[in-house]
Amino acid sequence: MPIGNAQPSVRPAQAGRTDGAVTIPSAHRGGRSRRAGGGSRAERLAPYVLVAPAILIIVLLRLYPLLLGVNFSFTGDGARNGTTVGLDNYLELFDDPLFRTALGNVGLLVLLLPVAVAIPGLLATFIYLRVPGHRIYRSVYFFPAVLSPVIVGAIFNLLLAFDGPLNAALGSVGIGSVDWLGDPDIAMFVVVGVHIWATFGMALVVFLAGFATLDSALLDAARVDGASLFQVIRHVIIPGLSRTIAFVFVTTMVGMLTSMFGLLYVMTSGGPEGSTYLPEYYIWIQQGQMNRPALASAASTALFVIMLVVGLLQVKLLRRAGRED
Numbered sequence: 001m002p003i004g005n006a007q008p009s010v011r012p013a014q015a016g017r018t019d020g021a022v023t024i025p026s027a028h029r030g031g032r033s034r035r036a037g038g039g040s041r042a043e044r045l046a047p048y049v050l051v052a053p054a055i056l057i058i059v060l061l062r063l064y065p066l067l068l069g070v071n072f073s074f075t076g077d078g079a080r081n082g083t084t085v086g087l088d089n090y091l092e093l094f095d096d097p098l099f100r101t102a103l104g105n106v107g108l109l110v111l112l113l114p115v116a117v118a119i120p121g122l123l124a125t126f127i128y129l130r131v132p133g134h135r136i137y138r139s140v141y142f143f144p145a146v147l148s149p150v151i152v153g154a155i156f157n158l159l160l161a162f163d164g165p166l167n168a169a170l171g172s173v174g175i176g177s178v179d180w181l182g183d184p185d186i187a188m189f190v191v192v193g194v195h196i197w198a199t200f201g202m203a204l205v206v207f208l209a210g211f212a213t214l215d216s217a218l219l220d221a222a223r224v225d226g227a228s229l230f231q232v233i234r235h236v237i238i239p240g241l242s243r244t245i246a247f248v249f250v251t252t253m254v255g256m257l258t259s260m261f262g263l264l265y266v267m268t269s270g271g272p273e274g275s276t277y278l279p280e281y282y283i284w285i286q287q288g289q290m291n292r293p294a295l296a297s298a299a300s301t302a303l304f305v306i307m308l309v310v311g312l313l314q315v316k317l318l319r320r321a322g323r324e325d
Helices: 003-021 026-072 088-097 099-128 135-144 149-159 163-170 187-213 216-224 229-240 242-258 261-267 280-288 294-324
Strands: none
Touching: 003 261, 026 294, 099 187, 099 242, 099 280, 099 294, 135 187, 135 280, 149 163, 149 216, 149 261, 187 242, 187 261, 216 229, 216 242, 229 242, 229 280, 242 261, 261 280, 280 294
16 A cells, blocks of 8 residues: 555544543543642641641740730739739839849840850851861850850859959969959959850851851852952851841840849849849849739830840841841
8 A cells, every 4th residue: 555545544543642532521620620729728728737736835835924924014912912003013113223223234235245146156157167177166166055054154153253263364464353243343244245155156056057058159259359358258248147147136135135044143143232133033033032923024024025126126227237238
């Protein structure tokens, strides 16, 4: 048979494959689309189901007690226990010189916050740039973060004692002894410095995680252009880690306001002359020693508002600085 006779038989076959064999009945198409739609809804709901336990725990163990504490702050103590007193606790709170001192120390923490963030940021930069011994430094810098605040406070009490090793070293070079923990003018700076030393390892780890997302091509380009270390940090690293820096700023501030109780209790007990009071220590004194739970609740509410306002301002300022860069 001629070869051309095979062509008509091929065309119907192709037409059959396109028009007949591949055609899907409408019922099957509808069922498949319904199944696809159901799977799509399940995928949309899956994230909410996964986060629901965490949200439930936060609501029950965080938000609900917070609301109870705020409500309790408007009740009385002692003879007026359980009765509504309005804003009396807050008025008494801000008339207390110890609480005003605690608020002044909060302002000092805000001023020292850039130092507390810059130290782990610079050390993380040096580790990321692989200075000699960077692997050892990573372990050494994180080690203080695993120590208990009580242990850290006890160690520095020995080091900073009036007749301790630090003053002995100063005396050997002709400098007089300093009452590090007994001088109201410097005691708070000393406690904050010890806290920064004890906790910057965690911020260091966060910065190193942020460096893992940094585009190394930008650093290579900066080196090729002959940029100095300061210029690399100013124009490449800081803009590239803006979100990490914002996170470290907020978490470091929260840690300073809520995690220094152990150091304060062991090193100074709020002294000398109440100069190292912070709101959390004031809350413990009112609740645990003075038996003023309503006043302590008012101080807790004030501390929460302070942390919220400071955190929001920090995030806003850092975002504005990131947009300008």
